[in-house]
Amino acid sequence: MFEVFETYxxxxxxxxxxxxxxxxxxxxxxxxRRRELILQEGEVCQFKLFxxxxxxxxxxxxxxxxxxxxxxxxxxMWTTEHQSFxxxxxxxxxxxxxxxxxxxxxxxxxxxxxxxxxxxxxSYIDRLIDTILGDVHxxxxxxxxxxxxxxxxxxxxxxxxIFRRVPLHLVASYLGVxxxxxxxxxxxxxxxxxx
Amino acid sequence: MFEVFETYxxxxxxxxxxxxxxxxxxxxxxxxRRRELILQEGEVCQFKLFxxxxxxxxxxxxxxxxxxxxxxxxxxMWTTEHQSFxxxxxxxxxxxxxxxxxxxxxxxxxxxxxxxxxxxxxSYIDRLIDTILGDVHxxxxxxxxxxxxxxxxxxxxxxxxIFRRVPLHLVASYLGVxxxxxxxxxxxxxxxxxx
DNA sequence: CGATTCTTTGAAAACAGTCAATCTGTGTGG
DNA sequence: CCACACAGATTGACTGTTTTCAAAGAATCG
Numbered sequence: 001m002f003e004v005f006e007t008y009x010x011x012x013x014x015x016x017x018x019x020x021x022x023x024x025x026x027x028x029x030x031x032x033r034r035r036e037l038i039l040q041e042g043e044v045c046q047f048k049l050f051x052x053x054x055x056x057x058x059x060x061x062x063x064x065x066x067x068x069x070x071x072x073x074x075x076x077m078w079t080t081e082h083q084s085f086x087x088x089x090x091x092x093x094x095x096x097x098x099x100x101x102x103x104x105x106x107x108x109x110x111x112x113x114x115x116x117x118x119x120x121x122x123s124y125i126d127r128l129i130d131t132i133l134g135d136v137h138x139x140x141x142x143x144x145x146x147x148x149x150x151x152x153x154x155x156x157x158x159x160x161x162i163f164r165r166v167p168l169h170l171v172a173s174y175l176g177v178x179x180x181x182x183x184x185x186x187x188x189x190x191x192x193x194x195x
Numbered sequence: 196m197f198e199v200f201e202t203y204x205x206x207x208x209x210x211x212x213x214x215x216x217x218x219x220x221x222x223x224x225x226x227x228r229r230r231e232l233i234l235q236e237g238e239v240c241q242f243k244l245f246x247x248x249x250x251x252x253x254x255x256x257x258x259x260x261x262x263x264x265x266x267x268x269x270x271x272m273w274t275t276e277h278q279s280f281x282x283x284x285x286x287x288x289x290x291x292x293x294x295x296x297x298x299x300x301x302x303x304x305x306x307x308x309x310x311x312x313x314x315x316x317x318s319y320i321d322r323l324i325d326t327i328l329g330d331v332h333x334x335x336x337x338x339x340x341x342x343x344x345x346x347x348x349x350x351x352x353x354x355x356x357i358f359r360r361v362p363l364h365l366v367a368s369y370l371g372v373x374x375x376x377x378x379x380x381x382x383x384x385x386x387x388x389x390x
Numbered sequence: 391c392g393a394t395t396c397t398t399t400g401a402a403a404a405c406a407g408t409c410a411a412t413c414t415g416t417g418t419g420g
Numbered sequence: 421c422c423a424c425a426c427a428g429a430t431t432g433a434c435t436g437t438t439t440t441c442a443a444a445g446a447a448t449c450g
Contacts (some may be wrong), residue, residue, distance in 0.1 A: 205434080361444070362427080362429090363428075363429065364427095374428090374429080374430095375431085378429060378431085379431090
């Protein structure tokens with residue numbers, strides 16, 4: 001699995017063999033089965049995960065049982081519960097595997113050590129966070145100003161590799177519309193694409 | 196104005212007199228009138244702003260003239276167009292003063308220089324970004340799972356110092372509901388509070 | 391297969407959005 | 421200082437959309 005990460009990170013930044021070796025030494029490889037929980041509500045998030053294979057879902061479950069999907073993470077994407085990971089506090093979200101999934105991950109302390117000792121890696125992470133910030137701003141704008149049709153189109157455009165692999169009702173939850181509405185939206189768009 | 200920033204930053208992190216002096220040396224103080232544009236769509240965002248007095252609004256105007264408010268920034272809050280500032284690309288958003296406003300600000304290059312030479316300042320900014328990330332995740336969750344009533348309550352709880360100073364229709368835009376709906380929501384809540 | 395999960399569909403209800411008109415307060419200029 | 425203009429808020433009636441509920445149909449996994 002680490003090889004996938006290695007390929008990815010080499011494309012993003014220039015690391016020496018020693019630096020990469022250090023990152024590898026502190027990494028942990030883990031596998032999860034479909035439906036397996038990576039993180040449960042109330043637990044402290046111990047790892048920052050890099051997905052090398054499969055698909056993860058981060059979500060919040062309300063008291064009434066309603067689920068809100070915060071995030072999907074497929075190959076070559078990072079995921080973690082930022083708050084819980086950074087401050088080692090109980091998580092309010094859960095992370096679950098939607099497919100059999102393989103990840104490479106690091107604990108907070110190991111991550112800190114790596115970032116402190118490898119400037120190029122730190123600066124890559126800084127750029128990554130810039131990107132995340134841009135993405136989430138885009139998502140907010142979509143949330144407050146798009147119609148359901150536009151939201152679904154944006155989702156397809158933003159996650160071309162993911163949208164076919166995720167059950168529609170989870171996409172609906174991610175977008176903040178009901179599954180029935182999204183089903184109808186998609187149906188209408190399919191008809192339009194044909195006609 | 197710098198004094199306000201100084202008080203703020205000293206409470207957040209420990210800086211030496213020299214470091215603070217350096218930060219001051221590169222800072223620019225600016226004042227804006229109510230309704231004045233700080234940043235226009237298409238312009239490159241030259242500054243990262245720290246508000247010492249007043250209130251700013253960041254928003255996006257769609258082709259049909261509809262405005263979506265992305266963010267408010269009052270005293271002791273930072274604001275900038277992250278994408279435009281970081282990569283010096285044209286901004287898709289505008290920033291406007293809702294009140295007469297005073298800010299302390301820094302250009303990207305000066306900010307970079309400061310962060311590179313003052314580790315404590317860099318680490319403060321890193322923590323700040325952690326906070327922003329948490330805030331915006333909270334906002335997304337609110338967007339996709341709260342009712343208009345809950346959104347308004349959350350806004351009041353999140354911005355107790357701001358909500359009274361902002362026209363209701365801008366709050367509505369920020370929350371992604373129509374101004375009429377928010378007006379009715381607020382009315383109902385006032386009645387409830389009395390009864 | 392057999393059971394679960396997921397999707398679709400229809401009909402009804404609830405809801406928020408739109409439109410239009412009015413009301414309020416504020417600030418500006420004569 | 422007044423009057424007028426303007427930005428903002430409210431209200432009612434209406435429209436349109438989305439949610440909800442319920443049931444049936446498809447797909448998928450074990």
